[in-house]
Amino acid sequence: MCRSIKTLYNFEPPATEQEIRSAALQFVRKLSGFSVPSRANEEAFERAVEEVTASASRLLESLVTTAAPRDREVEAERARARNAVRFGSALTQEE
Secondary structure, three states, X not given: OOOOOOOOOOEEOOOOHHHHXXXXXXXXXXXXXXXXOOHHHHHHHXXXXXXXXXXXXXXXXXXXXXXXXXXHHHHHXXXXXHHXXXXXXXXXXXX
């Protein structure tokens, strides 16, 4: 789906309300096809973002796991390493 929507469950520290809202916004943008809705659609768009945010928050609060929470910094470093392999490092591209 949207590559900018990241996994938010089972991290330490937990996902913030802003992170959940950002994921909801990306989801609604993808569904609607609008990055910025027209004035005529703005109210419906914002309502959808709020409803998806609320649903996602409830989902994250109700999930249970026995797995240890993942560390955000460790996961971010892994993502950077994957991106370096996939796209090449900036240093390699400049040479």
